[in-house]
Amino acid sequence: MKRILVTGGAGSIGSFVCEYLIDRGHEVIALDNGSSRKVEHLFETGRFKFVQDSIMNKDVLERQVQRSDIVIHLAAIADPKRYVTEPLNVLNINVKGSIQLLELCAAKGAKVIFASTSEVPGRNTQVPFNEEADRVLGPPSINRWCYSTGKALIEHFLYAYRQQENLPFVIMRFFNVYGPRCDDLGQGRVIPIFMEKLLGGQPLTIHGDGKQTRCFTFIEDACQAVVELALNPAAEGLCFNVGNDRETSILELAQTLIKVGQFESDIVFKPHVEVFGKSYEDIPRRIPDVRRIKSVINWEASTSLEDGLRKTIDFYRDWAKQ
Template identity: 30%
Template sequence: MNILVTGGAGFIGRWVVKKLVYDGHTVTVFDNLSNGRIDNIQEFAEVKFVKGNINNKEDLDGLFKEKYDIIYHLAASINVQDSIDNPEKTFLNDTVGTFNILERAKKQMFGKKGRMNGASWILGSDEETCPCKVVFMSTCMVYDICDDAGISEIHPVKPISPYGGSKIAAENMVLSYYNTYKLPTVVIRPFNTYGPFQKTGGEGGVIAIFIKNSILGEPINIYGTGEQTRDFLYVEDCADFVVQAGYNSDVNGEIINAGTGRDISINELSKLVSKNKVPINHIKHIHPQSEILKLKCDCSKAKRIMGWKPKYSLESGLIRTEKWIKNLEYELV
């Protein structure tokens, strides 16, 4: 298959690309490198890289001269704190950018001249069309706080940041294109993902930052009380879930979670990573209103429909992540 991965030079995108290449597909990565790094995909010589922006018409015109069987749409502004400080950027990238991808996919599948007659499509006789599926990467940060039962896909949503609000708006557009136009789409909500190739600097993930500080003998800083919990998903498990969501037609029109079903407090995580080697400090939270106090995934739907379940425990994922980070030159990340 010919596959497009937007945001494919990012952390999760890199692992999705690796899985797709391993499966023998032709892959194009589209990324503006605002958050991703070309180094993430340099080992995949067979991958075509196109630098561009999902909100730039000319960039998209050039990109969609090709036809794609699956579009994995991962490109987004993903920093919760940044979304509070600059909500317009997050909305444009996460919501409007997603709309732009949906429109291009719709035109590829049904043509520029195609129109609906009732629930059926009438296609232009002189247009070349190609079936297409869109896999939309959303986030667990759309959910409300949960109890020990965990969060299923019918759990209430409660956007407490413009990031969460923008993702919910984009989700609704993605599902509307499935329900209205019969464009195959799926919304995926992976929980907090970590692992090799995640940034270890200020914009990195909490696990990557904690491990780096522990290795360098630097204090671990926790925003707030540290009592907030997260369900941490190892990146290879996440990438396998993302890719399988594109392959599986049974998930079309659905929202699907991915996580481990185990949550851990940030305080407990810091102790697990630090092994009593470095001090652990609590510092003032920049935007405490954006903090969801408990996130724990119920991924039974993914298991039931896709046959997916995580392979890596938190402990085994931490070992693999630490091994990778120990080989980094920290000034580059």
Template identity: 35%
Template sequence: MTFWGNKSVLVAGGAGFIGRHLVEAVLHSGSKVYVLDDFSTGQEEPLKALDQTNLIVQNCDISQPTTLPQVDIIYNLASPASPVHYQSDPIRTWKTNILGTLQLLEAAQTYAATFVQASTSEVYGDPLSHPQKETDWGHVNPVGPRACYDESKRAAETVLMDAVRTLDADVRIARIFNTYGPGMTASDGRAIPNFVAQAKTGKALTIHGDGTQTRSFCHVSDTVAGLLRLGEVPAARGEIFNIGNSVENTILEIAQEIVALFGNGNDIVFENRPVDDPQRRRPDIKKAQDLLGWTPKVALREGLMTLLDRDEPVLADTL
């Protein structure tokens, strides 16, 4: 990891699920890491368990004016990502994703830093094409209950690509698909952490909808590897990449797998499906494979096994 050993890196949202894993990986390389987080959804305690030698943590709302450190690379993961969280305060979600992105972009331009934006598969909405390619424009309800997140992430991509075209900004955008792994909490309403918590406590697993909707789940170690590649590969400059696992499963299949691994013959029950919840979701990752040399390595069962012996349900932050 010679690229990373002499770098200084800012991770906005570094106390979130993916953020914490990214911070740990960058610290492991010997780089200095600044974490900015307001801890509205992120967790401070896991950061305290990391090596503090090259770690500086600041309680900070990036939508508000603040002095940012001079660094080589900025990762923007600062946003609530769970529908439970981003819908609870949609205006704040907008401010974080628009004003926060602008402030970090200005710092990147001032310091001639690389800017890696954690965008989301939600920019595709309920997609009309399958699998989703980076060239797809998406099929999003701009006024629905999920729009505060979907549309603010899309708007952030707009301003960043404008900066690429007009300012020659060194921007790289990751559209992150469903991510899971150690450190998730069951309180944010996502499928895998919900299912694992319910299976471990002997409750029925709750599926919202009929279970035929699909997702492609990527282990957090693979997602972080993709983000690291975005920060280091010159060919990523000015480009957008899907970062996710291309293996597609129905939600019912996921629930059945988790019952087999974690449960005791738990029942599966079905409830109403949320408004604007996409029916199918699977990334085309050929661009990331070709330009970044990145491919997910962790199969679903192997990834779920990383949650098997943990007392906590598992996390759910992502984008």
């Protein structure tokens, strides 16, 4: 049995990760500055602790790291609107908070499982992205790139800590995780935003022309990968794409949601600049090369987009009634 700290453990991905770790017999501490609503069902297990605080609170963070064998670091600001409107907050939490955590883990000798992002390669047009793909970014004057840059910087720190202080780590780059518990209606990423409109009988607004593509990964698939990467020694010292490699345009996503949920909403289009302002830049295609994760831990996403969206729609319909 391991004692595992999950930062951001009461969030969407974190709550599933905590649940799966407990199901496998481990003790779990969830550190999160948000509500415990998504993890309250875990209190009765006797192997779960919730600490409501921020990774910026060094004293609290140090106490939890000292109690842990493994730290799964999911806590971050990951909302594209906040990249543009709050770049300083994004950098402080995602960079300063993470560096503080790595220092504590190195001192303790705790293995770090770091949630990076599929945005690290940026504008690179050589898709699918493998884990060694070059980074091609816009200028620092465009706030949109602060998130990608912050995550990549922590990847650099992890490789440096391993080289100089023998810190064990695993890097995970998530590709558009969606599903139950993934943000409140209308907040965060594209699917909760679409779901609020659909459940309210309103048109779906697509930013840009809808031809931009993503690879949507069902949350239960992604979280099973997180747990296996955390516990499997073969994954140590490596970076992994965690994603489904089915490429889907945002327009196709909207159409599929309407079809699967039997909604009657129309689709309208709005320029990016009207939504995010001039300090945002979209990435046309983002597709993972998933050969490494399949070969090392024998994982691949198994939930089809249609099945995942059906489960997601059922969840948000129930959520809206509460």
